[in-house]
Amino acid sequence: MSIRNSILFFVCVCALYWAVKPQSSTVLRVSTESVENKRKPVLKIGEKNQQDVQMIYTPSTRRSIAKVSSLKTTDSGQRVQDTGNFEEPMLVNVYVFDERGNLPSKGRVLSQVCGIDVPVDKDGFVNLELNQGCDLFASRADGLFLSFTEEVWVDHQSGEEIDLDLVLSTDRIGGLGVQIAKVSDGFRIEYVYPNTPAEHLNVATGSIITEVNGVETYDLSILDFIQLTTGKVGTEVKVRFLNDLPDEPPHRFVRSVLEGP
Incomplete structure (x- = not known):
């Protein structure tokens, strides 16, 4: 892995450590x-x-x-x-x-x-x-x-x-259980954490996420991506990958807690 790619990977991994509370209608x-x-x-x-x-x-x-x-x-x-x-x-x-x-x-x-x-x-x-x-x-x-x-x-x-x-x-905050890197088509899976929704759905390293809950990811920032994929534990995320066929339904993930090593 080149120095440039290593730096990019490190930034993406660090960014996944940070997420926000899901949107609410708080008065x-x-x-x-x-x-x-x-x-x-x-x-x-x-x-x-x-x-x-x-x-x-x-x-x-x-x-x-x-x-x-x-x-x-x-x-x-x-x-x-x-x-x-x-x-x-x-x-x-x-x-x-x-x-x-x-x-x-x-x-x-x-x-x-x-x-x-x-x-x-x-x-x-x-x-x-x-x-x-x-x-x-x-x-x-x-x-x-x-x-x-x-x-x-x-x-x-x-x-x-x-x-x-x-x-x-x-509310507990959950996610997909992946580390990602930004690419032109969306976000590439760099690592799948064990015992997470991504592992349970057999998500492969190298897969590229192109859509989350109907939102295309090619022009999203890393923080925008995290906002879409993280949320209350037990809620659902619909994801499409680059290699999915047009008539295939989206993959359904159920957010879960991602614990540290």
């Missing part, structure tokens, strides 16, 4: 309520019957991030992220928990702020002081995959203090 609300006897803006995910405030929610996002930043209005009226420094530091109290209100019991939980891993305490809490716009999210290790929190953009003013609740799904 995003913000309210002001009493927290530790103080009146603070509280951002919560999934809460109902609370007062809406201005925010940007992108349901088609490929990555789940709380964009803790100033938002400014462009000449066209669009709200965009202001990358400048805050006039005053902003305090963010982050709480990470699952859909039942508990710290997830399975999988290592991380929060990441400005590209830096920040561990949460035993109660899923971490206190931050931010001086500039920043991406902030939480993730839970699930085998070789990561389950991420939903995305929301927080519109704030410098000097505020907010409570940010990040909710991690309790």
Whole structure:
């Protein structure tokens, strides 16, 4: 294998270690309520019957991030992220928990702020002081995959203090059980993990995936491919290969957890 192909293979393998939570219809609300006897803006995910405030929610996002930043209005009226420094530091109290209100019991939980891993305490809490716009999210290790929190953009003013609740799904994340490399026709299977859906369906190394759930793969990025093939354990993925005949039905995979070696 050439050096170039080796690098490409390494990048593809690493990319498969990263996946996102499947798309959902989660309602995003913000309210002001009493927290530790103080009146603070509280951002919560999934809460109902609370007062809406201005925010940007992108349901088609490929990555789940709380964009803790100033938002400014462009000449066209669009709200965009202001990358400048805050006039005053902003305090963010982050709480990470699952859909039942508990710290997830399975999988290592991380929060990441400005590209830096920040561990949460035993109660899923971490206190931050931010001086500039920043991406902030939480993730839970699930085998070789990561389950991420939903995305929301927080519109704030410098000097505020907010409570940010990040909710991690309790659903297990599953996939096909393959390592892939991008090729012109789609994605080539480089390795099939043992005891996975791909092995159970006798997928051969070198096979090229050209379609996933009706979406052609020739122009997809690796992350787009991962988004399509990973999801809740037990759900189905329909896959077509380059050598399939036109009248053949797609191959049906049932997503399963992919554990580390």
